[in-house]
Amino acid sequence: PHIHPHIHTTTVTTREDTPGNKQLVAYIVATPGNTPTAHQLRTHLQRQLPDYMVPALYVPLDRLPLTPNGKVDTKALPAPGHDRPELATTYTAPRTDTERTLAAIWSEILGIDTIGIHDNFFELGGDSIVSIQMIARAKKFGVHLTPRLIFKNQTIAEIAVHAAAAAPVDAEQGRVAGEVPLTPIQHWFFEKDLPTFDHFNQAELLVTDGLAPDVLRLALADLIEHHDALRLRCVDGPDGWRQYLDETADTDILDVHDLSGVPDESLAAVSLDIAEETQQSLGLAKGPLLRAALLELGPKRGQRLLTVVHHLAVDGVSWRILLEDLGSCYERRVAGLAPLLPAKTTSFRSWAQRLNGFADSAQARAEYAYWAEPKPAGRVPRDLDGRNDLGSSASVMAELGPEETRALLRDVPRAFSTQINDALLTALAHALRDWTGDDEILVGLEGHGREDLFPDVDLSRTVGWFTSVFPVALRLAPGATDPVASLDSVREQLARIPNKGVGYGILRHLGAPDVAAVLGRQPTPEVNFNYLGQFTRELPGIGRYAGPGESKGHSISPDGMRWNVLDVTAAVEGDTFGLYINYSTALHERRTVERLAEGIVGHLRELVAGSADGAADARRESPGVPLTDVGDADMAAILKRFSI
The missing domain is CATH 3.30.300.30 (ANL, C-terminal domain)
Structure with a gap:
């Protein structure tokens, strides 16, 4: 049948x-x-x-x-190929060197063998984080792109025409040192009630085999030499926190541990002790801000490489850059060659200076009316009345299988003329409404923050903490139960966000005192959402990501307080979409959070099913609207549709 x-x-x-x-x-x-x-x-x-x-x-x-x-x-039976998905456009092969370069880059980062020059980047599964990877890789081949260029011209044919006329961005190529003004996210960090600011990290644990410690030590030093943010120093003085980039690079940053004699049943506990020690070894005032531990597990168990970086110097996009560069530096050092990394992009110091200047601009002040709009309280129900501290943190996870993930990345954007982030937030809003009964949901959103505010700035290969954090009130129609019917409304609400949310932090932390005071009195979202984008499991030249069962230790001191009630994170690793909800066991029972995760994933499945229905074709917007005829204000609104 x-x-x-x-x-x-x-x-x-x-x-x-x-x-x-x-x-x-x-x-x-x-x-x-x-x-x-x-x-x-x-x-x-x-x-x-x-x-x-x-x-x-x-x-x-x-x-x-x-x-x-x-x-x-x-x-x-033959192995299936990575074929081009079914699109509204017919396949047209690349015609020029630039088009062939872009097609090869798209094929690599999107995992699709055949890319036509009229295929839409977002219909193929691209998103704003993937676009940053594209910009960085294109730069290696002398093709200069910007996020705005990609969002305005979404096919290889259109991008290639404009890329040919794009001028490269000047950037300081030597070691950058000296004082750096705090950015909005750094102000946000130093306002937190933490037992120690030294222990607030991000970490990656890799499965490796055969790495030579002496060569790895050189490759890590190459990273610190090239990426200025890894030499940040922060001091607390009479006028508050200040930061500067040190002239001197840290050298003693790799610890090697021989665990070959540790029995299997004890290995996890011993490895965890090393991870905890490494996580607690960073220092803002004197450094280092990066430390690594290489665990030698023995011939049959391989190695583990734990790399810990203070969050002030790194974010999700930065990790992609660092790990790729670490692999490149290691391979060249093994061959007896000096490191050869792509040219630097705009420095973190320059970006921080530009943001502080932007805070007083007419463009920033024009955003104030949007951010000052009244917000709902946004409180979620509690099961328990405990202390929301980091020591009580726990997580639940839900997944979509490979076929559902592929449909979410490609079919949903194509069927509804939208992007994955719109779909994720629609599902989240419906799941929260199912739980709370509220039609208006206050959510804290995180974006990568590397927004196209200045035409002469390129952050595609700049390491640092650029994240933007901002509140958004999502409104669902009363009684609405179908996320497919709500998707357009949520997308339009997200399209109203100016500059993908980066202006909120600028006004809140760098703006005039009266403006900062108004925004500071608004309700604080209890639910935070962050989409991290798409990751591959393998890392060229260095290894692959360890499984979720292997601990990295506490990235943040467990003695501090959590600043959200629920932290919702989504990412695509390999061919699987994962949803992670971090919560406090002092506030919620595990089953409550599991139901929320199941609800979000369930609503995503409804969107996937809706994209396969014939009715979805009727909802599709015309792909042929000439964006060149759209005014600046309308163009800005269209660009915001692809916010994350």
């Missing part, structure tokens, strides 16, 4: 062509002249089968390979 009328015969099998990436693959032999598309087959099966039974990939064959006994020879 599940066979499509134009399928003659088929077989379905589970494949794991990439380690850790299992996929259900359907091999199909169609009736002559009637081969259905993968989208048609997927839609047909989704009407009849649960999601986990719907194949992720569909491979057309002239015939199925058979064994001498007449059974399907599964070993002879």
Whole structure:
């Protein structure tokens, strides 16, 4: 009953062509002249089968390979390729060197083998964080892009035309040193009630094998030499906190631990002790702001590399840069060569100076009316009345499978002319309304903060903490239960946010005292949301990310207070979408938070299902609107549709 009328015969099998990436693959032999598309087959099966039974990939064959006994020879079935998804545009091959360069970059970062020059970046699964990766990689080949250029011109053909005329941004290439004004997110940090400001880190744990400690030590030193933010120093004085970039780079930052003699049953505890010690070893006043620990586990267990960086010097985008550069430096050092990294982009110091100047601009003041709008209280129900401290933190996780993730990244944006962040926040708003009963939800949003405020600034390869944090009131229609019906409204509300939210922190922390006072009196969101973008599991030249069961230790001192009630984080790692909710066991029972996570993922599945319905085509906006005829104000609103 599940066979499509134009399928003659088929077989379905589970494949794991990439380690850790299992996929259900359907091999199909169609009736002559009637081969259905993968989208048609997927839609047909989704009407009849649960999601986990719907194949992720569909491979057309002239015939199925058979064994001498007449059974399907599964070993002879070909591996599926990373094919171009079904789009409204037909495939057109790159014609120029710039188009070929961009197509190769898109293929690498989006995981799609064939990219046409008229394919839409966001319909292929791109987002604003991926666009930063694209800018950084294009720069290596002499192609100069900006976020605004990508959001305004979303195909390779259009981007290539404008990239040819784009001038490179000047940036200081030597070691940058001296005083740096605090940025909005740094002001936010120093306002927190923390037992120590030294222990507020981000960390990555990698599975490695065969790394030479002496070579790794050189590669880490190369990072600190190249990326100025890793030499930040902060001191608390009579006038408050001040920071500067040190001339001197830290050198003693790698500890090597031989755990080859530790039995398996004790390894996790011993590794955790080392992780905790490493997490507590940073210092703002004298450094270092980066420390690494290499754990030698023995021939059969490999190595673990824990790298800890103080959050003042790093964010999610920075980690991608640092780990890629670490791999590059290590490979060159192994070969006996000096490091060769791409040219620096705008320095963190220059960005901080420009933000402080922007706070007094007419453009920043024009945003005040939006940010001063009344906000709902935004309080969520509690199960318990305990102390919301970091020591009580716990997390729950929910996932979408590979096929659902692919649909969320590609089908939903294409069907509804939207971006993944709009879909995620629509699902979050509905899940919170299901729980609280409130049609208006106050949510704290985090963006990457590397916004296109200045035409001569390029932050695509700049390391530092750029995150923007800002409140948004999401309103659902009374009684609305269908997230598909709410998506347009949520998208329009997000489109109203000026400059993707970066202006809120500028006004709140750098603006005039009366403006800062008004914003400071507004309700504080109890729910925070952050979409981290898409990650690959493998890291060229260095290793791969460790599994979630291996601890990095406490990145933040557990003695401090949490500043949100619920922290919701989403990311795509490899081919899997993950949702993580951090909460306090002193405020909520685990089952309560699990229900919220299940609700969010459930509403995402509704959006995915809606994107496969024929009705979704009627909701699609025309892709042919000439953006060059749109005024500046309207263009700004269109750009904001792709905020994260």
